[in-house]
Amino acid sequence: MEVEVKAEAKEDARSTVRAIDRDGLERLLGLLREEGYRTIGPTVRDGAIVYDEIESVRDLPAGWKDEQAPGRYRLVRRPDDALFGHVVGPISWKAFLFRPRETLTAAARGEGGALEFRRAPFEPERAAFIGVRSCDLAAIAVQDTVFTGGPYVEPRYAALRRAAFIVAVNCLESGALCFCASMGTGPRARRGFDLALTEIEGRFTVEAGSDAGRRLLERLGAEEARAEDAARVEEGTARCAASMAKRMDPAGLPELLLGNLDHPRWDEVAARCLACANCTMVCPTCFCSTVEETSDLTGSSAGRVRVWGSCFTEEHGKVHGGSYRPEIKDRYRQWLTHKLASWVPQFGTSGCVGCGRCIAWCPVGIDITEEVAAIRASPGPVPDVQGLPLAPVPSPLPAPRAPAASSVEEDLVPRPAAVTAAVRETPDTVTLHVRPPQGFSFRPGQFNMLSLPGVGEVPISISGWDGTAVEHTIRAVGPVTRQLAALRPGQELGMRGPYGSSWPVDEAKGCPAWVVAGGLGLAPLRPLVRELIGRPEDFPEVRLIGGSRTPGDILFVREILGWIGRRNLQTHLTVDRAGPDWRGSIGVVTQLLDDASIEGVYFVCGPEIMMRFAVRRILEAGVPPQRVYVSMERNMKCAAGFCGCCQYGPLFVCKDGPVFRYDSVAYLFERSGF
Amino acid sequence: MNPNGDPDPAAVIRELKVFQSLGGPQVEALAGICREVRYPAGSVIFREGDAGADIYVVLEGRVALGVAIPGGPDMRFLSLGPGDFLGWSAFLPRKPKMSNARATEPARLLSIDGAKLRSLCDQDHDMGYRVVLEILSAVSSRLQATRLQLIDMYRAEPR
Ligand code: SF4
Ligand code: FES
Numbered sequence: 001m002e003v004e005v006k007a008e009a010k011e012d013a014r015s016t017v018r019a020i021d022r023d024g025l026e027r028l029l030g031l032l033r034e035e036g037y038r039t040i041g042p043t044v045r046d047g048a049i050v051y052d053e054i055e056s057v058r059d060l061p062a063g064w065k066d067e068q069a070p071g072r073y074r075l076v077r078r079p080d081d082a083l084f085g086h087v088v089g090p091i092s093w094k095a096f097l098f099r100p101r102e103t104l105t106a107a108a109r110g111e112g113g114a115l116e117f118r119r120a121p122f123e124p125e126r127a128a129f130i131g132v133r134s135c136d137l138a139a140i141a142v143q144d145t146v147f148t149g150g151p152y153v154e155p156r157y158a159a160l161r162r163a164a165f166i167v168a169v170n171c172l173e174s175g176a177l178c179f180c181a182s183m184g185t186g187p188r189a190r191r192g193f194d195l196a197l198t199e200i201e202g203r204f205t206v207e208a209g210s211d212a213g214r215r216l217l218e219r220l221g222a223e224e225a226r227a228e229d230a231a232r233v234e235e236g237t238a239r240c241a242a243s244m245a246k247r248m249d250p251a252g253l254p255e256l257l258l259g260n261l262d263h264p265r266w267d268e269v270a271a272r273c274l275a276c277a278n279c280t281m282v283c284p285t286c287f288c289s290t291v292e293e294t295s296d297l298t299g300s301s302a303g304r305v306r307v308w309g310s311c312f313t314e315e316h317g318k319v320h321g322g323s324y325r326p327e328i329k330d331r332y333r334q335w336l337t338h339k340l341a342s343w344v345p346q347f348g349t350s351g352c353v354g355c356g357r358c359i360a361w362c363p364v365g366i367d368i369t370e371e372v373a374a375i376r377a378s379p380g381p382v383p384d385v386q387g388l389p390l391a392p393v394p395s396p397l398p399a400p401r402a403p404a405a406s407s408v409e410e411d412l413v414p415r416p417a418a419v420t421a422a423v424r425e426t427p428d429t430v431t432l433h434v435r436p437p438q439g440f441s442f443r444p445g446q447f448n449m450l451s452l453p454g455v456g457e458v459p460i461s462i463s464g465w466d467g468t469a470v471e472h473t474i475r476a477v478g479p480v481t482r483q484l485a486a487l488r489p490g491q492e493l494g495m496r497g498p499y500g501s502s503w504p505v506d507e508a509k510g511c512p513a514w515v516v517a518g519g520l521g522l523a524p525l526r527p528l529v530r531e532l533i534g535r536p537e538d539f540p541e542v543r544l545i546g547g548s549r550t551p552g553d554i555l556f557v558r559e560i561l562g563w564i565g566r567r568n569l570q571t572h573l574t575v576d577r578a579g580p581d582w583r584g585s586i587g588v589v590t591q592l593l594d595d596a597s598i599e600g601v602y603f604v605c606g607p608e609i610m611m612r613f614a615v616r617r618i619l620e621a622g623v624p625p626q627r628v629y630v631s632m633e634r635n636m637k638c639a640a641g642f643c644g645c646c647q648y649g650p651l652f653v654c655k656d657g658p659v660f661r662y663d664s665v666a667y668l669f670e671r672s673g674f
Numbered sequence: 675m676n677p678n679g680d681p682d683p684a685a686v687i688r689e690l691k692v693f694q695s696l697g698g699p700q701v702e703a704l705a706g707i708c709r710e711v712r713y714p715a716g717s718v719i720f721r722e723g724d725a726g727a728d729i730y731v732v733l734e735g736r737v738a739l740g741v742a743i744p745g746g747p748d749m750r751f752l753s754l755g756p757g758d759f760l761g762w763s764a765f766l767p768r769k770p771k772m773s774n775a776r777a778t779e780p781a782r783l784l785s786i787d788g789a790k791l792r793s794l795c796d797q798d799h800d801m802g803y804r805v806v807l808e809i810l811s812a813v814s815s816r817l818q819a820t821r822l823q824l825i826d827m828y829r830a831e832p833r
Contacts, residue, residue, distance in 0.1 A: 519828035549828040576823045578738070578750045583715075583778045586738055586753040588822040591815070607827045
């Protein structure tokens with residue numbers, strides 16, 4: 001079944017409003033189950049209204065209302081016995097589409113010990129969602145964009161989404177924390193549903209929003225609604241919107257928040273925030289995830305399981321050697337700026353739909369609308385958001401896309417690849433030559449995801465191509481890289497990729513090309529150097545500036561020695577410290593940039609701190625920031641824009657990077673906590 | 675040591691970026707207190723604790739600075755090349771050398787008598803200001819670099 005969206009459904013003659021009573025609703029549930037749908041709807045459990053399987057109208061929370069306030073949620077009796085007289089609870093529909101736990105791939109040793117990877121078997125359940133509020137329809141549309149609107153399609157989400165039937169419910173009463181009206185997402189359901197109900201004094205009006213909905217309505221044989229009832233849908237939702245006390249002004253939020261990254265309010269909110277991650281769990285659009293490795297006891301099969309993650313956890317921003325967002329302030333700011341600001345350039349819409357869940361379920365009652373209002377009330381003196389890739393806030397929300405089956409889904413499944421050679425570069429660094437799957441090609445600067453079943457998966461930049469195998473230079477620092485670095489020729493690993501942006505080699509045509517590498521940063525630059533020096537007519541003047549900790553840490557020594565005498569290459573290496581045997585330069589790499597050419601194009605990669613100082617020197621020399629490229633590193637779990645871990649401001653390092661033109665990251669580059 | 679009578683130290687000084695700001699008579703005065711010296715590769719120019727009478731400017735070659743680590747070889751943390759000051763602490767009274775300097779490539783240096791330079795600068799504060807500005811700029815960029823080395827940025831480098 002396709003979820004098909006017709007913006008003009010209202011004008012459609014076939015979508016006349018029908019009316020049913022409770023028995024009609026019961027018949028509707030029955031028909032859905034007859035068509036093979038599991039019916040899921042609101043029901044009372046543990047003092048909250050949650051979404052769970054419902055077998056009959058009797059399972060709906062008749063006569064209950066959810067009283068909500070910041071940090072507070074409780075069920076109370078209503079004077080009537082309305083079935084949908086509540087708003088939204090701790091569970092959102094993402095639990096059924098982007099499920100909290102999902103096995104991604106399974107790996108096994110086949111006959112003769114060869115590695116095999118499979119996409120984990122997946123049977124999408126056909127589910128009918130009963131009682132989806134307008135805000136949650138908007139949230140589903142947002143997640144559709146996240147999981148199916150990019151270069152990759154998340155296959156499990158897409159399959160579940162394709163198999164879902166959506167029965168919306170219009171809100172005639174909002175909750176105390178609802179602010180959908182100001183966000184333009186409710187309370188009237190206008191699109192993105194198959195059927196939409198409005199509960200009026202024990203009866204329901206029903207409208208169809210898709211062909212599937214219309215077909216079901218025909219089968220239901222419901223009578224046409226009375227004109228007054230149809231009119232009450234519009235009046236009632238309009239009255240609900242007008243009476244909504246809470247609001248958030250979405251205008252200009254990306255500029256406001258990204259222009260106020262040092263606002264004192266972040267410190268104030270951080271002092272209250274517990275970093276418990278509740279808000280991200282209850283948020284219907286939050287999509288971050290992480291991955292757990294599982295393996296059976298014999299080690300013959302292993303799986304990768306995706307679980308919900310949160311930018312409030314330390315793990316989210318973590319790479320070996322530390323976390324990019326160590327402070328609670330960094331994490332709260334990440335969450336809020338992502339949701340309300342970065343989301344816009346990323347997905348063309350705000351990440352907030354105004355449902356108010358994060359306010360109710362925050363143990364200390366932090367209110368997103370108040371945080372925004374506080375910053376709006378006293379914006380910093382110079383909001384500098386130059387160079388920000390901001391898109392206008394589209395209004396209304398983009399129509400939910402019907403996610404299509406896509407062959408690129410397979411790109412996310414690792415394929416077995418055999419090591420053909422392992423070359424030790426330094427005591428802790430090895431270059432693995434790996435024969436890639438058929439048809440592999442890459443551009444300098446891109447990376448692959450390399451994995452070992454049961455151990456883990458890591459992004460590793462591509463350091464070259466030897467004619468038959470792709471080279472990966474790996475430093476043994478964590479559990480996964482240690483085991484990768486220990487692989488011997490003939491052994492297999494999992495590979496998927498290549499991913500990410502590449503060094504824009506041709507930007508340097510006819511200009512001095514400066515390649516500035518620090519430590520392992522030379523690895524992703526090596527294929528660039530090879531290309532530059534291989535095309536002397538295009539790149540007559542290449543300069544390689546390389547810094548390492550000690551002479552023993554210099555990578556690719558033999559190859560670099562072989563480059564001596566290349567007419568278009570000058571190499572300057574330096575080390576931070578050395579013993580008596582080293583005759584070369586000693587001192588930090590930035591000192592080799594004192595005579596940076598103003599005409600040059602710069603390709604910089606190394607530890608972030610080294611890049612910061614190197615870029616500063618380059619800019620001090622008068623080089624325009626548009627001629628400087630840097631390669632960033634962040635935590636990466638998916639490489640496809642799904643897991644959210646690799647965010648750097650509004651950018652995804654995995655798909656927008658890792659190579660960025662400096663001016664696009666300049667306003668974040670000198671800051672920490674991103 | 676390998677002193678070498680250079681015909682015209684003033685011409686050498688005029689070529690140096692660090693003395694670019696000096697006027698003609700100042701260059702002449704400076705020329706009167708310096709000489710050119712050569713060190714073969716591997717030779718010691720000065721050692722930690724030496725009284726350190728001379729300030730140098732590297733004209734050619736490379737010099738490594740290091741600190742003796744008991745029980746091991748010197749730890750070298752900076753190399754200097756053409757145009758760089760070496761042994762600037764000789765400009766300060768009673769300041770011994772703070773590191774070992776050794777030529778790692780055959781080196782030609784301009785050697786300036788530190789005490790005489792100081793008295794020149796005492797007499798001519800304008801010259802003194804210019805010289806101190808150059809020394810300060812060298813010291814400042816070395817301090818910067820030392821901070822970066824202190825961070826040891828490649829050590830726990832992720833990637
Ligand atoms: S936010 Fe709007 S659509 Fe969502 S539950 Fe509240 S009133 Fe209904
Ligand atoms: S979003 Fe998952 S690695 Fe970038």
